[in-house]
Amino acid sequence: MSSELARYIGMRFIQFLVVVFIAVSVNFFIPRLLPGDPIESLIARLQSAGGSQEMDSQAIIDNFREKYGLDKPMMTQYLNYWRDLFRFDMGVSLSSYPQPVSQMIRQALPWSVGLLATATLIAFTLGSVLGALLAWPRSGRIIRTIVPTLLVLSTIPFYLLAMILIYLFAVLWRIFPPGGGASPTLIMEWDWPSFVNIVHHGMLPGLAIVLGSVGIWALGMRSQTVSVLGEDYITFAEAKGLAPRRIFLRYGMRNAMLPQVTALALSLGHVVSGAVLVEVIFNYPGLGALLYNAVRGQDYFLVQGVVLILILTLAVLLFIIDLIYPLLDPRIRR
């Protein structure tokens, strides 16, 4: 491994650590620095919900404080928070008491990752090909009308597209279910009917994400391809008499793809933000809907846990992309 590559990986790893540090710190400090005491408001809510005025709320509050170490100095709490995280201990859900937050997240994570990974992969591939074709002088009229339309769609947030899709395909025409991850009656197994059921439910949310993001990738790929097609080696390849298809695929697309991978890394956060809301609209059993329900139920620990996992999952993914990048771009490997 050359020193340049080591330096590159080292920088990326620092970046990864910074993201983790920001995520954990924000998660810890924001609720504590903002005015209002979560425990007291929790008790107040419990009281008004239960209608009992008789309980000794101060004793309960003190008990909670002690249990979560809220009476200790801030720094001690902060260090404890880190220690608990390394044990995957993210507290206990308040709304589905006493289910551990980590367990609820573990149930939701595969749904989100599955939906998002599939949709993003389709959108990224489709968008890159369409964008490259748009820049290619020989491509036809159809490409030139489809891509700008997709571009217009991509300025609309995913969840608003999702609402339109639900109305068209689930209310008016009833082709796809309006929400959920699978039929409530389905017994989940590793077999064909389960798979079909899940895909059937995933079609609309997936379509919303694909329609909403394919234009972004197409736009980026188009400008990359335009500048690549202006390079001398393209002129040289044409002069050599290479087949246009070969020039397009091997010389044009291949070189334009590199910046696309960087763009993918930078836009994933945006895509995830949008997907969270899509899950809410569809009541999809992933992290987004879990987060929404946690916020609605003021489930303090669950909100924190989901947010943390959301950021960490993305950070890990980006780190992996960063590690793959040198394989694609020999200039970094040298």
Added chain:
Amino acid sequence: MTAAPSPRRAFSGLRRSWSEGRIAPALIWGLSILGLIMLFCLLGPLFIEPRDALVGSVLPRQSPSAEFWLGTDAQGRDMLTLLILATPNTLKIGLIAGALGVGFGTILGLIAGNFRGWADAVIRIVADAMMTIPAIAILVIIAGNIEQMTVEIMALVVASLAWMVSTRTVRAQVLTIRERSYIEVARVNGESSLEILFREIMPNLLPFIIASFVATVATAILAVIGLEALGLGAPQEMTLGNTIYWSQQSSALLRGMWWWWLPPIIVIALISLGLFLTSIGFDRFANPRLIRA
């Protein structure tokens, strides 16, 4: 050497770009769409009775008719009136958040680009890290912990996550401008580094700051609407995001009340498209190297 009369320089550049056909049709389209929305916000109130947007003021659940052009919602609000009053509110939050974000981002970008060293390293690493964090995650944490959400707090919260683009743009520009010969001339002429920053570098940053302002406002508006659609907005305000939230809460989708959620979606889409096209157009103007593309 006196400072260059920057605004005039910028304007002559604008005129030249226009005559050379460098101003993209995207800019014209974008500004036209935004102009249309502004007209809707300014002229709309002349034709409506603001009271009709209050709960229970008209018959609930009416589909569009001659009396209620866009129908009414389940709580008895006239949708057209609501839309006319909600659109400027949404724009206002977006503009405040955008201005705050760009202001904050520009200052950080100037610090990073001008002073280099460890300040630059810290700002760059944090900005890069923040760009990869899904904004909604942090927005939800903050918004969920604020007891009384107001428009101003909302704008501040969103701005705190929308400064990175302008920081990166400004920093990159400061770094290239610093190397230009006229900066060298100014330095030899004995201008202090602050003078150079404000009289030589700042004016040249203007087009870039405007371009990133448009992009940031777009991000901010969508972030605000997203938070509101989750029910984390200022609940008493009439905004497009809150309208979406109310329609979701009453399952307007499944009840087939398309006139409740479709018009706000169309307005949001138009705002977003207008800002997007404007920002693409500005990018080409501010960044002539993109013109080839």
